[in-house]
Amino acid sequence: xxxxxxxxxxxxxxxxxxxxxxxxxxxxxxxxxxxxxxxxxxxxxxxxxxxxxxxxxxxxxxxxxxxxxxxxxxxxxxxxxxxxxxxxxxxxxxxxxxxxxxxxxxxxxxxxxxxxxxxxxxxxxxxxxxxxxxxxxxxxxxxxxxxxxxxxxxxxxxxxxxxxxxxxxxxxxxxx
Amino acid sequence: xxxxxxxxxxxxxxxxxxxxxxxxxxxxxxxxxxxxxxxxxxxxxxxxxxxxxxxxxxxxxxxxxxxxxxxxxxxxxxxxxxxxxxxxxxxxxxxxxxxxxxxxxxxxxxxxxxxxxxxxxxxxxxxxxxxxxxxxxxxxxxxxxxxxxxxxxxxxxxxxxxxxxxxxxxxxxxxxxxxxxxxxxxxxxxxxxxxxxxxxxxxxxxxxxxxxxxxxxxxxxxxxxxxxxxxxxxxxxxxxxxxxxxxxxxxxxxxxxxxxxxxxxxxxxxxxxxxxxxxxxxxxxxxxxxxxxxxxxxxxxxxxxxxxxxxxxxxxxxxxxxxxxxxxxxxxxxxxxxxxxxxxxxxxxxxxxxxxxxxxxxxxxxxxxxxxxxxxxxxxxxxxxxxxxxxxxxxxxxxxxxxxxxxxxxxxxxxxxxxxxxxxxxxxxxxxxxxxxxxxxxxxxxxxxxxxxxxxxxxxxxxxxxxxxxxxxxxxxxxxxxxxxxxxxxxxxxxxxxxxxxxxxxxxxxxxxxxxxxxxxxxxxxxxxx
Numbered sequence: 001x002x003x004x005x006x007x008x009x010x011x012x013x014x015x016x017x018x019x020x021x022x023x024x025x026x027x028x029x030x031x032x033x034x035x036x037x038x039x040x041x042x043x044x045x046x047x048x049x050x051x052x053x054x055x056x057x058x059x060x061x062x063x064x065x066x067x068x069x070x071x072x073x074x075x076x077x078x079x080x081x082x083x084x085x086x087x088x089x090x091x092x093x094x095x096x097x098x099x100x101x102x103x104x105x106x107x108x109x110x111x112x113x114x115x116x117x118x119x120x121x122x123x124x125x126x127x128x129x130x131x132x133x134x135x136x137x138x139x140x141x142x143x144x145x146x147x148x149x150x151x152x153x154x155x156x157x158x159x160x161x162x163x164x165x166x167x168x169x170x171x172x173x174x175x176x
Numbered sequence: 177x178x179x180x181x182x183x184x185x186x187x188x189x190x191x192x193x194x195x196x197x198x199x200x201x202x203x204x205x206x207x208x209x210x211x212x213x214x215x216x217x218x219x220x221x222x223x224x225x226x227x228x229x230x231x232x233x234x235x236x237x238x239x240x241x242x243x244x245x246x247x248x249x250x251x252x253x254x255x256x257x258x259x260x261x262x263x264x265x266x267x268x269x270x271x272x273x274x275x276x277x278x279x280x281x282x283x284x285x286x287x288x289x290x291x292x293x294x295x296x297x298x299x300x301x302x303x304x305x306x307x308x309x310x311x312x313x314x315x316x317x318x319x320x321x322x323x324x325x326x327x328x329x330x331x332x333x334x335x336x337x338x339x340x341x342x343x344x345x346x347x348x349x350x351x352x353x354x355x356x357x358x359x360x361x362x363x364x365x366x367x368x369x370x371x372x373x374x375x376x377x378x379x380x381x382x383x384x385x386x387x388x389x390x391x392x393x394x395x396x397x398x399x400x401x402x403x404x405x406x407x408x409x410x411x412x413x414x415x416x417x418x419x420x421x422x423x424x425x426x427x428x429x430x431x432x433x434x435x436x437x438x439x440x441x442x443x444x445x446x447x448x449x450x451x452x453x454x455x456x457x458x459x460x461x462x463x464x465x466x467x468x469x470x471x472x473x474x475x476x477x478x479x480x481x482x483x484x485x486x487x488x489x490x491x492x493x494x495x496x497x498x499x500x501x502x503x504x505x506x507x508x509x510x511x512x513x514x515x516x517x518x519x520x521x522x523x524x525x526x527x528x529x530x531x532x533x534x535x536x537x538x539x540x541x542x543x544x545x546x547x548x549x550x551x552x553x554x555x556x557x558x559x560x561x562x563x564x565x566x567x568x569x570x571x572x573x574x575x576x577x578x579x580x581x582x583x584x585x586x587x588x589x590x591x592x593x594x595x596x597x598x599x600x601x602x603x604x605x606x607x608x609x610x611x612x613x614x615x616x617x618x619x620x621x622x623x624x625x626x627x628x629x630x631x632x633x634x635x636x637x638x639x640x641x642x643x644x645x646x647x648x649x650x651x652x653x654x655x656x657x658x659x660x661x662x663x664x665x666x667x668x669x670x671x672x673x674x675x676x677x678x679x680x681x682x683x684x685x686x687x688x689x690x691x692x693x694x695x696x697x698x699x700x701x702x703x704x705x706x
Contacts (some may be wrong), residue, residue, distance in 0.1 A: 003363060009275060011288075011289065014389060015391050021390050022396060029412060032426060039490060041490060167415060
């Protein structure tokens with residue numbers, strides 16, 4: 001094999017490495033999803049399972065409800081602004097959305113928690129954030145969130161703020 | 177000196193430059209020395225542009241309140257300063273060194289793919305133009321920081337698309353350059369130049385080229401995902417469609433941390449040539465240097481999330497990345513101690529290249545130590561995105577990479593041009609740069625510890641004193657680099673003729689086997705090695 005052939009062969013191999021690494025960048029996307037699922041992080045919009053339903057009546061936690069929309073023509077609000085629950089107690093709150101656009105719109109709600117670490121103790125059994133919501137023009141919809149506050153919540157946490165933000169799912173145009 | 181092959185007498189044909197004169201010579205050149213020169217001048221130009229941006233940033237930060245630029249433009253400046261300095265100044269500078277030096281150090285006539293080499297360089301001016309054009313777009317250049325984090329990048333104006341395509345071009349240039357460098361080193365070594373006889377500069381570049389090949393495509397992928405999120409309805413980083421902005425940070429830093437070593441390893445290589453030459457001793461622990469360099473490169477792939485301690489990754493993840501990061505201090509320590517041991521009982525002299533190498537040794541080590549501080553999770557949570565981080569990476573990038581580049585320029589300039597630079601002015605340049613550099617960045621440690629956040633054009637009154645000192649240092653640093661330009665131009669135009677081997681202790685092939693200045697074509701017949 002002469003030098004030119006050797007050079008060309010090595011060049012091809014190195015170019016393949018580069019191409020493979022470009023693919024690897026994209027392979028990180030499903031890989032990241034798998035890791036998050038395996039470690040149980042980033043499961044904001046998935047149903048939680050609750051094993052311990054022992055109610056701890058000795059303490060009360062205030063749940064504050066907040067709602068936002070991001071570039072979405074929806075009116076979105078909780079029916080109550082805050083409530084008191086005992087850890088371990090099953091509770092349900094309702095939210096209302098109104099589609100103010102003259103076209104069907106699909107949105108996805110993403111929750112966030114304050115303090116941040118309280119998220120892992122706020123167990124959602126039913127939530128409108130588990131699926132995308134498609135609203136017809138002018139439609140009003142009431143949706144529940146059923147949750148349990150884990151009794152293992154650190155004792156110094158007296159208030160949890162639950163904030164939902166609805167994002168428009170681009171390109172769906174109301175088709176679900 | 178009998179080994180010197182003087183091509184001027186051996187052949188009559190070789191100092192013409194490919195048949196073209198003037199500008200066409202530079203556009204069409206396939207000569208590794210010409211392309212090396214192009215890279216170095218391009219890099220200096222970008223260093224100037226990025227430097228002017230830094231001076232405007234520091235002018236704004238001279239006093240609290242807003243004086244010269246609005247916050248939006250300030251963010252665009254910090255973004256472009258970072259991108260231009262890393263991709264436009266430091267990386268091309270070391271590719272320039274690679275082009276000039278690798279063929280001469282391994283006894284090869286040129287790079288393996290000479291035309292590809294031309295293309296690798298000429299992609300850069302177009303990338304730089306795209307970056308510059310982004311300032312003229314509606315909304316201006318992206319103000320997202322050089323890390324280009326989602327979701328902000330998805331909301332930026334058209335300037336972001338220009339930046340994305342510029343990053344694509346820069347990445348392509350780096351990948352082509354890396355392929356060329358690896359092929360040259362593996363296939364074109366002179367007979368007898370075994371891998372473990374190669375000068376360490378060549379070794380560091382071999383490993384760097386593999387790093388580039390592994391991570392630049394990942395960056396290209398990350399910005400491509402940003403592009404499709406912006407325009408084609410994908411949701412890689414958009415929470416509403418099931419994406420995750422934190423994923424961007426993982427992909428980016430998978431590129432970003434090895435990138436630090438893409439910049440640092442060639443700098444290590446230059447230092448490993450300069451320190452033995454001025455200590456008049458061979459490099460201490462050559463083989464351990466090679467293994468340490470490889471170890472750093474491999475470890476650099478498993479530490480990326482130390483940039484992300486505050487993104488909510490699990491504690492077990494934080495611990496893993498903290499320990500892996502601290503582990504990098506071991507091979508880096510091997511290198512630092514080997515350099516010190518090289519100087520031990522050597523007969524040292526302190527010409528300008530050696531001064532810059534020593535400056536590198538002291539201050540790069542300091543930057544490494546602050547890196548260890550930042551690697552500690554509980555400390556980093558306090559210091560994340562403060563000026564402490566800014567001080568840390570500027571000690572690595574400026575006192576590390578830039579000082580190594582200066583050391584290399586002063587070291588090889590006599591070989592390249594055939595003329596000596598002005599030693600007195602060179603020393604003045606070193607001391608000015610050293611003093612001003614520490615004036616800029618050392619005080620930023622204090623600002624960061626006191627809680628001043630980075631990338632913000634305004635600050636509370638209590639930070640004023642240190643910011644004033646830092647800004648004055650930046651103005652001085654900028655002026656000192658004009659002196660550097662003067663020294664280089666003076667050397668090229670009217671320097672005294674340099675001997676074949678101006679540095680007594682230098683022992684690689686370009687000094688021992690080639691005349692000064694090096695002929696346009698060198699090693700057309702491979703050198704004889706013993």
